Amino acid sequence: MVELLAPAGTWQSFKAAVESGANAIYLAGKNFGARAFADNFDEEKLQEAVEYAHLRNVAIHVTVNTLIDNNELPALADYLIYLYNVGVDAIIVQDLAVAKLAQKIVPDLPLHASTQMSVNNLSSVKMLEKLNFTRVVLAREVSLKDIEYICQNTSLEIETFIHGAICVCYSGQCLMSSMIGGRSGNRGRCAQPCRLPYTLVDEHDNDLLEEFEAGQYLLSPRDMKTIDMIPELIKAGVSSFKIEGRMKKPEYVAIVVNAYRNKIDSYYDTSVTYNKEQTDKELSQIFNRDFTTAYLANRPGKNMISDRKPNNRGMLIGRVQEYDYNTHLAQIKLSDDLSIGDKIDFWVKVGGRVTTNVADIKLGKNSVSCAHKNDIVTIKLPAHVHEHDRVFKVFDINLSEKAKTYFNTSDPVRKINLQMTLQASVDQPVHLSLVDDDNISVDIASEFIAQAALKRPLTYDTVQKQMVRLGNTIYNLHQLTCSIGENVMVPMSVLNELRRQGIEALLAKRLQNFERPATVEKLNIKKDFFTHKNNHTAPTQLFVAVDTVKKVAAAVKHNCSGVIFGGDSYTGQIISNNDYNKAISLCHNNITAIYISLPRILRQNQMDYIDTLLNNIAVDNIDGIYVHTLGQLHDVQRFCQQYDMNIPIWSDFSVNIFNNISLNVVKDLDISGVVLSPELTLQQIKNITSQACLPTEVIVHGHIELMVSEYCIPGSFLGDVASGKCSRPCQNNHFYLKDRKNEHFPVITDQFCHMHILNGRELVMLSHLPDLSASGIDRLRIDGRYMDCNKLDKIVKLYKEVLAKGKYHKLFQNNNMLEEAEGSNFTRGHFFRGILSND
Incomplete structure (x- = not known):
């Protein structure tokens, strides 16, 4: 049976998840989890949670899915040993360093690759x-079709999200929160800039969506809801269904988990009742931004976006029929139930929202506790509304009370059936056998020797009365069998003690199923992973990333060390094989290294792009290839093996190399060099390069990509992507997202129709080049894809000169010249301000 995996950010949510039907729970400790703003679990509470879950055959998966700084590695090692020793069932990982450490320290602890990968x-x-x-x-x-293909061709378990909030950017690839406010999603502190208002404008600042009556929340996806697709996902071979929501309330967890539990059970057992209408209503009521199945079936375009409201919209329950401005009384015709204690939200035509807690309902002249569909009720409001305004219920008191039954009680909701057999004969110890539904059994014998009864012999009813008293244990007495000799006397205290001992032994035996071998001794992090000393003496090289042949010419004009050509086309035009070959020739004619870049995102149906490209360009004449994912590395290495070639492969910034252990991992994968994470500070970079086992590169100039997404705003709202055929408005205009502070973020659509949102401020590290070149970094990169040829020409020339002359360059003798060269609207990225830590 497929696993139902539920979120828990608090103890109440954890209990709600277990008792409402989850097979497994994912949660975080106080550190290293990608939801740092949830309450999460300290060591004592986590150990309690593991035991609570294991007694009920529920697994615990702990998120250790943030990027790890070098200084945090010793604490991480201690944490992994702790997790292993308390018995967690798996860890969920983003950083390759976490996987490497875990395999060395706790090799029996299963590794799950986070969606952050x-x-x-x-x-x-x-x-x-x-x-x-x-x-x-x-x-x-990932589409349903691709999920099925992946499941059929791997031995690994495949887990997919089925319900809850969606990131508009590929998870693990978003820098928007960190670049704007220093709070990184990769470090567990996403500020959710996708839920803020934006306007799509052109280069003249015209609002391009005004006539389309689009909302302002252009990056705010609807919530995922796949309950109707559960049978298809099960047939596809998915091992685990994941519900998002570690920041959600326990009521949400209880209702959502219970809904999917019933749906899954009804698939495997047709006798299980599943009420679709009631389930859809409850899922909508507990929380929704409207719903989507994301990319499972198609590319939904704007139909995936909740552009008018970024938070819970509740359920439509009626409209205002009349409103009295003097008394603030509104008459509402209901399309669904309303009760005292509910919270309702009026979508006012002019003036936003009016929200009120329902404290009094008038039906005619009478006060009522609840009203129903088609009733016309009167409610007093705190602010003005208008006739025909829609009314949404954003909190349902009755649904909340139902949810609380799963976590607001000391008694377990999910009980395990138990069979007991008692044997009692005169002059013999009393025996009690217990077997539960999981076929775990124990036999207990009393020290007491049964005696002949003088007055009241032992009966079945007497035994049952004692054995049924299981209190708040996880067990429910399903069947009792007694074999009682003639005229036997056994005191009630003996029966009670047998029951107590039997349950304790049974619980202990259940926990034994989760025991593991003892851990090995803790590693010495420095000794085992930091043995390499970088004696870097070669001059720092300057590489330039471009996406057109004309820009290649501009880059090589001033003797840059190398060109990184191709990958994502910021023009939106296909980069042809002829373009690649021209770029290769240009670089060779100018004695400049040429590296080929692969696109940042390649879906399953696009992966043949790699073989097609490498088979049709002068691959013998390239100096290397940059890959953005482990999958691209896999396919490039397969190509090289097939043709017995040795092409150096560099991992690009999307691989998120954040520490030296990750460097070790990719070196073992035969990577030749790495582009370090753009979220590292200069000091962190120096710490890495001082002990780097591979050459390193950092991006020092250009508009940093903040997001890469399957969703495209221009295509969705102007090009009708949802119809299945986009008119490609990206080819005819320049687009920007304008935020509340009037910052303009360029919006680029590449040749694969992926949307790239760039930082509105250009990264400029010109004045810090002497320090950068002395820091042990092997390559500095200018990202010229968003520049025109004239600007790129000037930037490359300037950087090349400053690298050559260092602090003696004339720019450093004249502050006005330096300021003019750098411009005004720029950023230093994270080189000096960094991002918040994991703790």
Whole structure:
């Protein structure tokens, strides 16, 4: 049976998840989890949670899915040992360093690849097989067809999200929160800038969606709801269904888990009742931003976006028929139930929202506790509304009370059936055998020797009265069998003690199923992973990333060390094989290294792009290839093996290399060099490069990509993507997202129709080049894809000169010249301000 995996950010949510039907829970400790703003579990509470879950055959998966700084590695090692020793069933991982450490320290602890690893194709899954992962959480962008294909071609367990909030960007690839406010999603502190208002404008600041009556929340996805697709997902071979929501209330967890539990059970057992109408109503009521199945069936375009409201919209329950401005009384015709204690939200035509807690309901002249569909009720409001305004119920008191039955009681809701057999004969110890539904059994014998009864012999009813008293244990007495000799006397205290001992022994035996071998001794992090000393003496090289042949010419004009050509086309035009070959020739003619870049995102049906490209360009004449994912690495290495070639492969910034252990991992995968994470500070970079086992590169100039998404705003609202054929408005205009502070973020659509949102401020590190070149970094990159040729020409020339002359360059003798060269609307990225820590 497929696993139902539920979220828990608090103890109440954890209990709600277990008691409402989850097979497994994912949660976080106080550190290293990607939801740092949830309450999460300290060590004592986590140990309690593990025991609580294991007694009920529920697994615990702990999120250790943030990027790890070098200084945090010793604490991480201690934490992994702790998790192993308390018996967690798996850890969910983003950083390759966590996987490496876990395999060394606690090799019996299963590894799950987090959705933060952006796995969306079989090749990436195959690489994770090599890295000894046991499960992969696929990106939410993967289609049902591709899920089935992946499941059929891997031995790993495949986990997919089925309900809850969606990231508009590929998870693990978003820098928007960190670049804007220093709170990184990769470090567990996403500020959710996707839920803020934006306007799509052109280069003249015209609102391009005004006539379409689009809302302002252009990056705010609807919530995922796949309950009607559960049979198809089960048939596809998915091992685990994941519900999002570690920041959600326990009521939400209880209702959602219970709904999917019933749906899953009804698939496997037709006798299980599943009420679709009631379930859909409850899922909508407990929380929704409207619903979507994301990319499972198609590319939904704007139909995936909740552009008018970024938070819970509740359920439509009626409209205002009349409103009295003097008394503030509103008459509402109901289309659904309303009760005292509910909370309702009026969508006012002019003036936003009016919200009130329902304290009094008038039906005619009478006060009532509840009213029903088609009733016309009167309610007093705190502010003005208008006739025909829609009324939404955003909190349902009755549904909340139902949800609380799963976590507001000391007694277990989910009980395990138990069979008991008691044997009692004169002059013999009393025997009690217990067997539960999981076929776990124990036999207990009393020290007491049964005696002949003088007055009241033992009867079945007497035994049952004592054995049924199981209190708040997880057990329910399902069947009692007694074999009682003639005229036997056994005191009630003996029966009670037998029952108590039997239950204790049974519980202990249940926990034994989760025991593991003892851990090995803790590693010495520095000794085992930081043995390499970088004696870097070669001059720092300057590489330039471009996407057109004309820009290649501009880059090589001033003797840059190398060009990174191709990948994502910021023009939206296909980069042809002829373009690649021209770029290769240009670089060779100018004695400049040429590296080929692959696109940042390749879906399953796009993975043949790699073989097609490499088979049709002068691959013998390239100096290397940059890959963005483990899957791309897999396919490039397969190509090289097939043709007996040795092409150096560099991992690009999307791989999120954040520490030296991750460097070790990719070196073992035969990577030749790495682009470090753009979220590292200069000091962190120096710490890495001082002991780097591979050459390193950092991006020092250009508009940093903040998001990459399957969803495209221009295509969705202007090009009608949802129809299945986009008119490609990206080819005829320049687009920007304007935020509340009037910052303009360029919106780019590449040749694969992926949307790239760039930072509105250009990264400029010109004045810090001397320090950067002395820091041990091997390559500095200018990202020229968003520049025109004239600007790129000037930037490359300037950087090349400053690298050559260092602090003696004339720019450093004249502050006005330096300021003019750098401009005004720029950023230093994270080189100096960094991002918030995991703790």
